[in-house]
Amino acid sequence: MEFLNGPLVMALIFVFTMIIGVPIPFAAGIATVAGLIIADVPLSLMALSAWTAFEPFPLVTIPLFILAGQLMEHGGMSEKLVTISRRLVGAYKGGLGLVTVVACMFFAALSGSGPATTAAIGSITIPAMQKEGYNSGFAGGIAAAAGALGSMIPPSNLIIIFALVSDVSISGGIVFDHFDYINEIPENLWNS
Numbered sequence: 054m055e056f057l058n059g060p061l062v063m064a065l066i067f068v069f070t071m072i073i074g075v076p077i078p079f080a081a082g083i084a085t086v087a088g089l090i091i092a093d094v095p096l097s098l099m100a101l102s103a104w105t106a107f108e109p110f111p112l113v114t115i116p117l118f119i120l121a122g123q124l125m126e127h128g129g130m131s132e133k134l135v136t137i138s139r140r141l142v143g144a145y146k147g148g149l150g151l152v153t154v155v156a157c158m159f160f161a162a163l164s165g166s167g168p169a170t171t172a173a174i175g176s177i178t179i180p181a182m183q184k185e186g187y188n189s190g191f192a193g194g195i196a197a198a199a200g201a202l203g204s205m206i207p208p209s210n211l212i213i214i215f216a217l218v219s220d221v222s223i224s225g226g227i228v229f230d231h232f233d234y235i236n237e238i239p240e241n242l243w244n245s
Contacts, residue, residue, distance in 0.1 A: 063088040112217065114165075115210045122164030126173040134159045135177050149185055153178040154199040161203030165210050171200025 063084045070080035089099060125131060138155035145151055153174060161170040175196030182192035204211045215221070 059088045059091045062091055112213070114208070114213055118165035118208075118210060119169060122160075122166050122169035122173060125160065125163060126169070126176075130163075131156075131160065131173045131177055135174065149178065149182050149187070150195045153182070153195050154202070157196070157199035158202050158206065161200070161209070162206045165203065165208050165213075167200045167203030167209070170203040171196055175200065 066087045067080050067084035070083055071077070075083070086096075086099075089096065134156045135152060138152045138159065139148070142148060142151040142155050156174045156178065157170050160174050161167065164170055164173075175193070179189075179192045179196050182195070183189055187195075203209055
C-alpha cells in the first residue's frame with residue numbers, strides 16, 4: 054500500500070464523501086481523521102489539540118454570543134425589542150429610524166455582535182422603513198450604522214479579542230477604560 058500517500062487518500066475520501074452527499078464540514082472532518090490514521094498520528098493528540106484550542110477561555114464566549122444572537126433572532130426577541138423601542142422613541146420625528154437605533158443598541162448589548170445585530174433588527178425594521186417611505190439605501194444605512202453599536206457596547210466580541218491580544222483584564226474593567234476614549238468621539242459628535 055505504499056502507492057497510497059496521506060494527501061491522496063484524504064482527497065479521495067473527501068471527494069467520495071461529497072459525492073454521496075455528506076455536508077462539507079463533516080466530509081472535511083472524515084478526510085482529516087482518515088489522514089491522521091494513515092499517518093499514524095494518535096487520535097489522543099487530536100483530542101489534546103482540540104482541548105488546547107480553548108485554552109484562552111474568553112474566546113469561547115464569541116461563539117456563545119453568536120449562538121445567543123441566533124436564539125434571540127429565531128425566538129422572537131428581536132420583534133419584542135423593536136416593540137419596546139417603538140414605545141420608547143417611536144413618537145418622535147424620524148421615529149422608525151430611532152427605533153432601529155435603540156433596538157440595535159438593546160440587541161447589541163445582549164448579543165455582542167454587530168453583524169448579528171444588523172441582521173436580526175434590520176430584517177424587521179428595513180421593510181417597515183421602506184413601507185413608511187424611507188429610501189432603501191437610507192434604511193439600510195441606518196440599520197448598518199446602528200448595528201455597528203455592537204462593537205462599542207460591552208460585552209462585544211471585538212472588546213474580548215482586544216483584551217486577549219493586548220493581555221488586558223476583561224473582568225477588571227481595564228479594557229473598558231481604553232474603550233471610553235473611543236466612545237467619547239461619537240458621543241461628542243452626537244452632543245454637538
